[in-house]
Amino acid sequence: MKSIKVIIICSLVAGVIHAQTATEKKLPWDYPVKPGTEEWKQLNTIREAIDVCQIPEDVLYALSTEDLTQICLQYPNLYDIVIANTTYDRALDRLFETFNGIRELFKRKDASKELLKQYHSKMQDLAYLEGNDSDLRKGYFIASISSLELLLSCHHSLDDSKEIHMEILQQLMVGHEQKIKYADYFKGIGFHTNFFTRAHLIVKIEEQNLERIPQKKSNSVFILGKIDETTERVINELSYQLIKEK
DSSP states (O other), X not given: OOSTTHHHHHHHTHHHHHHHHSOSSOOSOOOSSOTTSHHHHTOOSHHHHHHTTOOOHHHHTXXXXXXXXHHHHTOTTTTHHHHSSSOHHHHHHHHHHXXXXXXXXXXXXXXXXXXXXXXXXXXXXGGGGGSSSOXXXXXXXXXXXXHHHXXXXXXXXXXXXXXXXXXXXXXXXXXXXXXXXTTTTSOTHHHHXXXXXXXXXXXXXXXXXXXXXOOOSSSOTTTTOOOOHHHHXXXXXXXXXXXXXX
């Protein structure tokens, strides 16, 4: 099934899929309880599922930014920011409120660079979607890209420099062009997260760009990334213009 809808299914078993697709590098810490396990099924509330995934402080502060980034990207509740029944901003706020790993990651000045490395790596592997793997695993792969794009909005980043915003914008523009080649897979949300982050970055780089982006009271690109053709064209034009001026 060539559809982003498989994200919903995949998020239910994210822990299992993570264990199968994580980098070969052995990480110094892993989540003690994961979706799909008997221990996870015994959790009675969302709060319990959140609490069991917190990283112990003695481990958290000793982790390198590279290791912490990969651990955060394997967080069992990460895909809530993509599929939650709320705005992306609120979903990101909740992620930062409830997960100590992501809060610590965004205190690191090199967090954005590590997230960009992960994003670039995944976008280089898009041919995977045309392989014979299951829809479930492909759904996880798509969800992981969308989650990375939302994190790259620098929503809570301490590094608020124009330089890093430009670097992220350039990578996201390349990512958008690559997604177009696999449009059967990146439907709806698969494109929304890219436009959402680019819109925020465009305004952060040059605040006056806000006046050029068509706005709507509901389903704005700044809320859920949903846009009409006119807004899509303007965001693409502004992206190319800023990259060209770099």
